[in-house]
Amino acid sequence: MSFDGYKTTIEEGDTVILYLTINQVYSVRAEAKTTSKKGVEVDNVFQTPYGALKCAELIGKSYGSKISLSKGWGYVMQPTPELWTLTLPHRTQIIYTPDISMILLQLEIKPGSIVVESGTGSGSLSHALIRSVKPTGHLYTFDFHENRVKLADIEFSQHGLSDYVTVAQRDVCDCGFGAELQNRADSVFLDLPHPWQAIPHTLDVIKESGGRICSFSPCIEQVQKSCGVLSKLGFQEIQTMEVLQTSYAVQTKRLPVLDLDFLQSEKDGSESKGKEREVVKCLTAVPPANMPGHTGYLTFATLPPVWARNLQISLNQQESSGELL
Amino acid sequence: MDDNAIKVGDFVIVQRQGYTKLHKLKEHGTLSLGSFNMEMDNIVGEKYSDTFQMKNYPGSKKLFTLEKVDEIPSVLSINIEKSGADNRNITDDGQSQNLTTEEIAKLKSEELNSNNIVGKLITNSRTFNEKTEYSQEKYMKKKEKKYFEYVQIRRPTIRLLATMFYRQDPTKTLGIRSDDLSQIITYSNVQAQGTHLLYDSGTSGLLPAALLNQIGAQNPAHLVHVHPGNECQKSAIVAMNFPQEQLARCINVNLYSVLRCFYQNKDAYNSEPQCKKIKLDDSAPKKPGWQIENEKACRLLEVGVDSLVVAAKEHPVSIVDQLVRFLKGGRYLVVFSATREPLQDLYNHLKERLDFIYIRIVSNFMRSYQVLPDRTHPEVNMTSGGYVLTGFKLVS
Numbered sequence: 001m002s003f004d005g006y007k008t009t010i011e012e013g014d015t016v017i018l019y020l021t022i023n024q025v026y027s028v029r030a031e032a033k034t035t036s037k038k039g040v041e042v043d044n045v046f047q048t049p050y051g052a053l054k055c056a057e058l059i060g061k062s063y064g065s066k067i068s069l070s071k072g073w074g075y076v077m078q079p080t081p082e083l084w085t086l087t088l089p090h091r092t093q094i095i096y097t098p099d100i101s102m103i104l105l106q107l108e109i110k111p112g113s114i115v116v117e118s119g120t121g122s123g124s125l126s127h128a129l130i131r132s133v134k135p136t137g138h139l140y141t142f143d144f145h146e147n148r149v150k151l152a153d154i155e156f157s158q159h160g161l162s163d164y165v166t167v168a169q170r171d172v173c174d175c176g177f178g179a180e181l182q183n184r185a186d187s188v189f190l191d192l193p194h195p196w197q198a199i200p201h202t203l204d205v206i207k208e209s210g211g212r213i214c215s216f217s218p219c220i221e222q223v224q225k226s227c228g229v230l231s232k233l234g235f236q237e238i239q240t241m242e243v244l245q246t247s248y249a250v251q252t253k254r255l256p257v258l259d260l261d262f263l264q265s266e267k268d269g270s271e272s273k274g275k276e277r278e279v280v281k282c283l284t285a286v287p288p289a290n291m292p293g294h295t296g297y298l299t300f301a302t303l304p305p306v307w308a309r310n311l312q313i314s315l316n317q318q319e320s321s322g323e324l325l
Numbered sequence: 326m327d328d329n330a331i332k333v334g335d336f337v338i339v340q341r342q343g344y345t346k347l348h349k350l351k352e353h354g355t356l357s358l359g360s361f362n363m364e365m366d367n368i369v370g371e372k373y374s375d376t377f378q379m380k381n382y383p384g385s386k387k388l389f390t391l392e393k394v395d396e397i398p399s400v401l402s403i404n405i406e407k408s409g410a411d412n413r414n415i416t417d418d419g420q421s422q423n424l425t426t427e428e429i430a431k432l433k434s435e436e437l438n439s440n441n442i443v444g445k446l447i448t449n450s451r452t453f454n455e456k457t458e459y460s461q462e463k464y465m466k467k468k469e470k471k472y473f474e475y476v477q478i479r480r481p482t483i484r485l486l487a488t489m490f491y492r493q494d495p496t497k498t499l500g501i502r503s504d505d506l507s508q509i510i511t512y513s514n515v516q517a518q519g520t521h522l523l524y525d526s527g528t529s530g531l532l533p534a535a536l537l538n539q540i541g542a543q544n545p546a547h548l549v550h551v552h553p554g555n556e557c558q559k560s561a562i563v564a565m566n567f568p569q570e571q572l573a574r575c576i577n578v579n580l581y582s583v584l585r586c587f588y589q590n591k592d593a594y595n596s597e598p599q600c601k602k603i604k605l606d607d608s609a610p611k612k613p614g615w616q617i618e619n620e621k622a623c624r625l626l627e628v629g630v631d632s633l634v635v636a637a638k639e640h641p642v643s644i645v646d647q648l649v650r651f652l653k654g655g656r657y658l659v660v661f662s663a664t665r666e667p668l669q670d671l672y673n674h675l676k677e678r679l680d681f682i683y684i685r686i687v688s689n690f691m692r693s694y695q696v697l698p699d700r701t702h703p704e705v706n707m708t709s710g711g712y713v714l715t716g717f718k719l720v721s
Contacts, residue, residue: 005518006631008655019683019717064655064720075682077717078655080514098689101507108482111517111541134517135544209329210374220701227696240694243504248665248686248712250672283669285686297694305329307395308374308477314397315475319466 001160010058017077027087032056081128094124098245106300107187107212116185118142118172123152130164142170176201183208190215196229210305218296234313235301248285255280329372336564338479342470345489363389373480386434409455423449439472481564483535498528500663502710504689512715513659517544519631524551526637530561537575548575549622578622586619594620629653636661641671654720663711684716
């Protein structure tokens, strides 16, 4: 229940984010019991380097407050899509916040939007899409993997988001998006191995007044094939980009200053040997030694409204005349 | 109700190839787009995403009228007779084109038909047939772009405005690039509920428009938009054609004025807002609009806000220090700066405060790609973004 809006107090069943340090952030559930990997019901105790946390004790605490652990302390935060992206259990490779942010902006998603997504994957992007369309919009998300669909459904329910999302098992490349969604979507997001097979189906699901599409692909070959199909089908403004984020650690560096002037004349024995070395203090920000170098290519395009589509197709044809696709 | 019809008074984006410009549509008016001046009258009543052909105004060299087109006449693509294998024998001496500048200008003013003009340029080019196929294609695309006679009318959206403002002059929006903007929106956790506080000292209204857009229509959320001037910058806000009820939930107040009201005029905003019916006393002086807005803002600030976003050309520490007391515990602070040093100062300041955790400074590498068969590569030109600081305020 803890993803919907702003909450003050932790309730039973809430997903809670436990913050220990900047690199140690975890998600737990405020419940007394949990099921172990072997399917046995056990006490829900979360082990940390600062001591054990009995998750039942979280109930009634305030979001944003400090909690004591036997060897230290931590903080509990209400989950946001960003925190969920960092702490969710991966069933697939997920999309991270820098890409998610760009997708939300480029797809022009706002409260009331109808968004279609495939594949659901581990639900990382889904949570951010839901936040954007609430309360009057809706996310329809599809995955062809039965278990992923099941898990996503359970998570949305546990998070209190079921009103805003519908998960279904479907191979959208084969079957399209279904008759119920005919011409209803403002935006479509594809994260599929063969998106060019699904793109033709998007013409049926996007509103007649037009809409936006995004395809996320790790490989450039996938991007090339997708762009080719987008152009043929009359999409405009086809743009491919990548976004990579660098984080900085603020540090005050102390740089010793070497005094080299004295070398210009002969030593006359009068310099004090114990002279203090000058130090310059420098406030700077240092990127990490390792950081992501590639996540995927984001390809965006606009599907013009039906009244402008044929014109766009002929414009695209003129542009690509002579190209072999 | 035709939502898609273009009406007088609408703000529209006029797009010619990659070039976009914001324009407020009057009943009779002209717009200058690059070197072209066009009469916009014929757009009224048509639909968004319609394409119009620029037709030379009889008797004028530079003025064009717009005529709606439903289809591009299928012109036979320019036939390339032959191409070379590589450029080993081609010298760029500036003498390849036989037509003079005046002759080309004459063609342009007679009839702006890109196919026709490009065809003539190719016919009169000495070196065209020696170029490789790819080079010929690149040449044709470049010339077509220059003489392209079609414009499209687009409805303004945040991403179109952000890209347009950045391309025209990044300083007009404090250097906020689209990736910066997208992350300011997500990290601040702005939603269709709650109260959100923004200090913005110069983004041409892009940030308040983006946050107001994320708040959405028909819900109880508010945006308190604090600015340092007499009037807030509004370009992007008006361009978005927000409905009145949504605009009413964006409360624009001056920084000094609202803080003075908050601390010194507690009686004014603590009492319930007076109903118009009760105020029958004509002798009571009417409150100026800005004072009413200040009081509205103070009432919201007193309850506390659910996000704080700061994008300032001034040093952020003193601003954050003042405004962060309005931020509820358990919520996020997002500060944008085009340069990193002010955020480094803010980082250390927040660390000393003890009521902030999860403080991060990030910046982004953003690059576009040219995707063409056998010619896919990152684009040759790149832009630079700014820095975003985020932090989580603890509950005391």
